[in-house]
Amino acid sequence: xxxxxxxxxxxxxxxxxxxxxxxxxxxxxxxxxxxxxxxxxxxxxxxxxxxxxxxxxxxxxxxxxxxxxxxxxxxxxxxxxxxxxxxxxxxxxxxxxxxxxxxxxxxxxxxxxxxxxxxxxxxxxxxxxxxxxxxxxxxxxxxxxxxxxxxxxxxxxxxxxxxxxxxxxxxxxxxxxxxxxxxxxxxxxxxxxxxxxxxxxxxxxxxxxxxxxxxxxxxxxxxxxxxxxxxxxxxxxxxxxxxxxxxxxxxxxxxxxxxxxxxxxxxxxxxxxxxxxxxxxxxxxxxxxxxxxxxxxxxxxxxxxxxxxxxxxxxxxxxxxxxxxxxxxxxxxxxxxxxxxxxxxxxxxxxxxxxxxxxxxxxxxxxxxxxxxxxxxxxxxxxxxxxxxxxxxxxxxxxxxxxxxxxxxxxxxxxxxxxxxxxxxxxxxxxxxxxxxxxxxxxxxxxxxxxxxxxxxxxx
Numbered sequence: 001x002x003x004x005x006x007x008x009x010x011x012x013x014x015x016x017x018x019x020x021x022x023x024x025x026x027x028x029x030x031x032x033x034x035x036x037x038x039x040x041x042x043x044x045x046x047x048x049x050x051x052x053x054x055x056x057x058x059x060x061x062x063x064x065x066x067x068x069x070x071x072x073x074x075x076x077x078x079x080x081x082x083x084x085x086x087x088x089x090x091x092x093x094x095x096x097x098x099x100x101x102x103x104x105x106x107x108x109x110x111x112x113x114x115x116x117x118x119x120x121x122x123x124x125x126x127x128x129x130x131x132x133x134x135x136x137x138x139x140x141x142x143x144x145x146x147x148x149x150x151x152x153x154x155x156x157x158x159x160x161x162x163x164x165x166x167x168x169x170x171x172x173x174x175x176x177x178x179x180x181x182x183x184x185x186x187x188x189x190x191x192x193x194x195x196x197x198x199x200x201x202x203x204x205x206x207x208x209x210x211x212x213x214x215x216x217x218x219x220x221x222x223x224x225x226x227x228x229x230x231x232x233x234x235x236x237x238x239x240x241x242x243x244x245x246x247x248x249x250x251x252x253x254x255x256x257x258x259x260x261x262x263x264x265x266x267x268x269x270x271x272x273x274x275x276x277x278x279x280x281x282x283x284x285x286x287x288x289x290x291x292x293x294x295x296x297x298x299x300x301x302x303x304x305x306x307x308x309x310x311x312x313x314x315x316x317x318x319x320x321x322x323x324x325x326x327x328x329x330x331x332x333x334x335x336x337x338x339x340x341x342x343x344x345x346x347x348x349x350x351x352x353x354x355x356x357x358x359x360x361x362x363x364x365x366x367x368x369x370x371x372x373x374x375x376x377x378x379x380x381x382x383x384x385x386x387x388x389x390x391x392x393x394x395x396x397x398x399x400x401x402x403x404x405x406x407x408x409x410x411x412x413x414x415x416x417x418x419x420x421x422x423x424x425x426x427x428x429x430x431x432x433x434x435x436x437x438x439x440x441x442x443x444x445x446x447x448x449x450x451x452x453x454x455x456x457x458x459x460x
Contacts, residue, residue: 003025003053003246004025005245005246007020007247007249008028009042013249013256013259014041016253016259020259020263027088028055030074035081038082042082046083054078054084054088056089056090057094059075059131060092061127062124062127063095066126067127079135086171089139091164093112093114093335094110094112095107095339106343106399106401107401108342110367113144113148114150115153116159116160119330123331128170129168132168132170138203139171141171142174143161143175144178145177147356148352149353157197158193159196162198165201171202173206174205174242176206176235176236177207177210177232178219180217180226181210181219183232184212184216184217194239199239200240202242204246205233208249209221209223209226210226218363220251222250223252233266237270247259247266342361342364343365343395364395365392368391369392375405379408379412382429383426383430384426390420398410413434415430
């Protein structure tokens with residue numbers, strides 16, 4: 001399906017998006033939409049014939065656990081409500097721990113990279129097949145940006161994506177800003193990744209801005225699209241004409257005129273990079289599969305062939321054998337150790353760059369602080385300038401185990417237990433806020449001791 005030029009729809013810029021000319025489609029974060037009711041802005045866009053694609057961020061298909069049926073059902077419901085031609089998610093894990101490791105569940109609150117190993121690929125492919133079978137429309141998966149890389153990886157990013165597509169038939173959402181991020185942070189060549197991945201499987205492309213600090217590129221989605229990102233887009237366009245290209249912006253929203261200017265720059269880049277008619281064969285034809293000799297001892301057998309999919313959902317009705325329990329267990333242990341080091345202060349797993357882990361850990365805590373401030377704006381209002389420092393101190397010892405709303409309640413409880421805030425008026429306001437949302441009075445001394453002991457156990 002040809003999508004054209006689009007922009008990420010966000011409530012903060014709903015009016016600006018509606019006013020933009022030349023917009024063929026929009027993408028909305030699935031978890032920010034009700035499963036049975038659309039915002040008026042999206043209703044109006046759909047009435048104008050603008051396609052809306054739901055973009056999931058919470059499935060964690062790269063995690064060791066099988067996809068949560070409720071989350072899949074919610075994504076399917078949003079796809080049907082929107083009449084979407086496809087849904088998208090990420091090649092990432094977002095939580096770890098739980099029954100597979102007999103340890104507390106940990107939430108990252110962010111997209112974290114999966115190791116490019118055959119074990120991780122086996123788990124991801126099975127999870128993707130489960131998701132495909134549960135969704136009413138095709139699924140496309142996005143490559144993510146990373147600050148860290150796993151030791152002992154066995155495939156490049158392009159090879160990993162090519163194997164994923166070959167085994168599952170899933171479509172790809174290629175984020176060129178993420179390719180640039182991984183170039184700066186991890187030294188990975190975007191052109192090589194584009195040469196290796198199956199560009200014919202691309203459903204659409206993301207373009208977004210970021211910023212470089214101390215030699216690390218932060219994929220903020222809060223800055224204008226930079227020239228290096230547009231250069232990666234041009235590299236991709238020289239290989240394939242993508243069905244759709246979308247501008248993402250998630251924070252520090254500019255006026256509509258600036259968004260229109262960025263969209264014009266994207267259009268101009270696509271025009272200039274389009275190969276001429278006599279440019280010769282498609283460069284994608286030179287992409288090579290991973291040689292079987294390179295697969296090593298963890299090599300998986302060739303996947304079972306997919307049967308015909310008359311519904312067009314991308315689901316495979318002839319599934320390979322289930323992933324062995326030991327493979328999921330190894331993946332679970334590795335991901336839990338990494339996430340625990342990032343959010344609970346446990347020792348860094350062997351082989352990781354400790355400096356990069358500290359950068360990632362600080363970034364996760366900062367994102368938690370920012371998102372909690374958005375979902376519970378009363379907290380920074382009540383705590384004033386002390387909110388951020390207080391939250392970062394809390395986040396350093398209290399991993400997130402639920403969603404951001406639960407995190408906001410736990411933070412407020414933490415501040416109250418510690419005797420804060422010092423200002424009696426602010427303390428009274430915070431107490432009332434906590435009571436209104438928790439349905440109980442602040443905990444008594446016995447409850448505080450129990451929770452403090454539990455926090456110590458979680459930290460171990």
